[in-house]
Amino acid sequence: MAEINTLAAFNAFSAGALWLLGSLIFIGFDKVNIQANRWLGAFYGILACNFTQLFLEEFRIGGSLLIHLMELPRWAMLPCLYMAVHHYVSPSLNKKEWFLHFVPFLLFLLFSFVYLMPQLFNQQYDLPILPPWIGFIIRYFFFVQMIYYWIACFSLLRRHQRNLKMLASFTDNIDLKWLSYLLLSVLFMILIRIVSMSNVNVTYYSPILYFLGIIILAYATLTQKSIYALETYQPAEKEEMIPKKISNERLTTEQVEELQSVLTRKTVGEKLYLDPSLTLSVLSGKIGISTHELSYILNNGLGKNFYQFINELRTEEAKSLLLSEDTKHLDMFGVAIRAGFNSKTTFYTTFKKATGLTPKEYIKANSDASR
Structure with a gap:
């Protein structure tokens, strides 16, 4: 049991690293991609909540309410990553588009306040019984969301790579590698999460694997550069x-x-x-x-x-x-x-x-x- 707790302690290391990383980029350590960094900082903050939740559950620290609060923003995590990537490759994003990506999170928030939070306070209300398929969606929606948004982020990056050659005759100074590493490290952690559902060995070592993935995330984020061509329009005579x-x-x-x-x-x-x-x-x-x-x-x-x-x-x-x-x-x-x-x-x-x-x-x- 002590060995399991030792490995689970890496969840605390991951949470701490993510809280620090998210705070650094959210407050604007980089002045090139400010809006995108705020979305990425929100992504890291929610991811930090998840690892904090895992640590609290493993060591039985805090009550059910605290653990549930750590879980609440989970459905907003991947949309925040998508918004960050979208702002990196297309800073002129229409602000009206972002709301649709957070509708599932808002619905989950509403469901939680109506059905789950009262139970944590030992309060009972005569609420209608929900059909079984809603419980199925709540249980597995996050996994589908992870895969969908990672593919969407990767598609944005690939499209941006193609579009660069429509605008610029030189691409050497436009750095896309760091964002590629960031998405690859996110994919690495998604795969760990999926495989650990059916493989006990992966579940056992997952805290260390997650921590390695977060190190790559941190390196990619802190070495970021501008990834879109900055053009100066020169009107003709x-x-x-x-x-x-x-x-x-x-x-x-x-x-x-x-x-x-x-x-x-x-x-x-x-x-x-x-x-x-x-x-x-x-x-x-x-x-x-x-x-x-x-x-x-x-x-x-x-x-x-x-x-x-x-x-x-x-x-x-x-x-x-x-x-x-x-x-x-x-x-x-x-x-x-x-x-x-x-x-x-x-x-x-x-x-x-x-x-x-x-x-x-x-x-x-x-x-x-x-x-």
Whole structure:
């Protein structure tokens, strides 16, 4: 029994770590993702309540009321995580949407105050008998909710990864790893919870496993960075503006072809792609159209996203530079910078994908061909 209590003590360590972590990020230790951190802090606070409840139950500390109070916010835990991830990847979230995610929690709160709390105070009322399926939902809803919201959070992250290439021509400085680690550690704890329901050995060691998962959570949270592209919109000069306003509701084939010609002429002719910080909004401002119109032209006119369009032009520039006598003195990073890339990694990855060769292999292949 003493050994079980020793392992169960890790629930107290987990609760303490989560209370501290939740407080740190909720009060705003990071000034980049303030709103998202508040939701994440709420998630950690509710998770801390769960581990506090486990500790109190194991060591028989406190009464039934205290344990029940620790359990009350459980149905709000995963919606808080979802709201945090949504704010990280999409800071402009509509505030009216969040309420729907907390309706089950509010219903459980109402059920608790009407049916459960009176029993804890030894008060009896003539309440209607609930059908058995409501008890089944209350017992197992939380497990379904955990799986659903984790998938929803993962989908948000994947969609954000795809959308980044619609907006930016560089993604190296946009850190998605820490949020991936956070979701993986949450998944790790969800799996422990599910498996421990049927496996005694996992149940026995679960306090330690949970604590390991929380360490990863803490590391991911405290090393977070901005994960969305911060763009600066630069309006075009008046003489560069296209005189006729084009509706972005629906572009005709002729309008797409006209704007596609303007896009290619200005981007290639003025070598706008050589700007390492070029983004969708910056390019749209230089051309004189909206970002929606530019995205439509790229996707439907050229069949590419912004990332592909710009970096393919940079690759063509790099191919010329690699074979030019004027740039023989440059190393590969120097060539990458001259071609518009802001990182060696993006340069190598894009170049290899476009040509099937590394830059050095490309130089060698063309040197052999010219002999």
